[in-house]
Amino acid sequence: MEAVKTNHLTIKYYASQDYALRDVSLSVDEGTLNLITGPSSSGKTTLLYALSGVIPHCVDVESYEGSVEIKGKKVSETPFPELVSEIGILLQNPTSQIFGMTVEEDIVFGLENLCLDRREMDRILEETLELVGLREHRFDDPNSLSGGERQRTVIGSILAMNPKILFLDEPTSNLDPAGAREVLKTLYRLKGMGKTVILVERKIEHIAPFVDKIIAVDQGRIVFQGTPREFYSDPQRIASLGVNAPQVVLLAHRLKGMGVHLEGIPLTLEEFRELYLRRRGGRGVEGRRG
Ligand SMILES: Nc1ncnc2c1ncn2[C@@H]1O[C@H](COP(=O)(O)OP(=O)(O)OP(=O)(O)O)[C@@H](O)[C@H]1O
Ligand SMILES: [Mg+2]
Structure with a gap:
């Protein structure tokens, strides 16, 4: 089933001559990991805001045509608090989403208004710490942690509310490769739990294969x-969007230019090896099975 869907969505901000989004029709299936990419100022954040209902509920726009549906409900006709019970949003500048003195305080922050009993709150806290891999940092000040750990703290505070759909705007852009990998691993785990994840990134070469x-x-x-x-x-397409491709993709295209055709586009080194061996009549996937 579709988690989110848009139909000919067109948006124009006040104080802007141009449309930020034009005739956008797309769909995102439940339980999948989705990546929105594109050049700077192309409309990625606007799209994420529109998909999550931040536009039109929290950001007023001059023109909003077409529609967005979250699980079949028209976003523009659904009260925002009702939407918020289904979704979690990580903004482009996440430090503004850190409130607590410790990781634990941040994770339970949203839960405290839900009148849960202490045992239920502890259970959610334990589960969330495990999920975002921050158990050993439970009592640390989020501001003393690495960028990746801070990002996972914010993701944890969102996850504690048990959203079905997660919207994240550039969650790895300010992180070193190790931090980015940890965040990505967390998102991958969420997909495994049946959640729908929609993230915006510009640097996509490490994320795209997953x-x-x-x-x-x-x-x-x-x-x-x-x-x-x-x-x-x-x-x-890769060149015109100015996005980076995994090295193996570039290698496959270069080989093709040299007359060496692989049977498909490899996304990982292992896939490249298989396709290359198969092409040369070596022991590829099938060969090894036999
Ligand atoms: N509140 C606003 N009012 C007027 N124009 C805006 C507003 N927010 C964004 N824009 C404009 O809309 C267009 C799309 O912006 P948006 O932030 O969605 O792009 P983006 O792809 O997320 O950019 P970036 O890569 O810098 O994050 C840009 O031209 C931007 O200047
Ligand atoms: Mg943006």
Whole structure:
């Protein structure tokens, strides 16, 4: 089933001459990991805001045409508190979402208004600490942690509220590769738990191989939606969007230019090896099975 869907969505901000989104129709399936990408100022954040209902409920816009549905409910006609019970949002500047003196305080922050008994709250806290891998930092000040750990603290505070759909705006952009990997691992785990994850990133080469769907935006229009393998099959698309591709994708395209055709686009080194061996008549996937 579709978790989120838009139909000919067009948005224009006040104080802006141009439309931020134009005629956007897309769908995101439940329990999948989705990546929105595109050049700077292409409309990624606007799209995330629109998908989550932040637009039009929290940000007023001059024009909002078409529709967004979350689990079949029209976002513009559903009160925001009702939407918030289904979704979690991580903004582009996450430090503004840290409130507590300790990781634990941050994670239980939202729960405290829900009148849960202490035992239930402890259970959620334990589960969330485990999920975001911060058990040993439970009593630490979030501001003393690494960027990746801080980011996972914010993600934990969102997850504690048990959202079905998570929207994250550039959750790894300020992190070192190790921190980014940890955040990505957490998101992958969430998908395994049946949650729907929609994240915006510009630097996608390490993330793309692990997502179910890539949605590319350019100048407010959707220019691609499909699997990472389809996305990377076209070198011109990679160049025109200015996104980075995994090294193995670039290598496969270079080989093709030299007349060496692989049977598909590899996304990982292991896949490249298999396809390359198969191409040379070596012991590829099938060969090894036999
Ligand atoms: N509140 C606003 N009022 C007017 N124009 C805005 C507003 N927010 C964004 N814009 C404009 O809308 C367009 C899309 O912006 P948006 O922030 O969605 O892009 P983005 O792809 O997320 O950019 P970035 O890569 O910098 O994060 C840009 O031209 C931007 O200047
Ligand atoms: Mg943005």
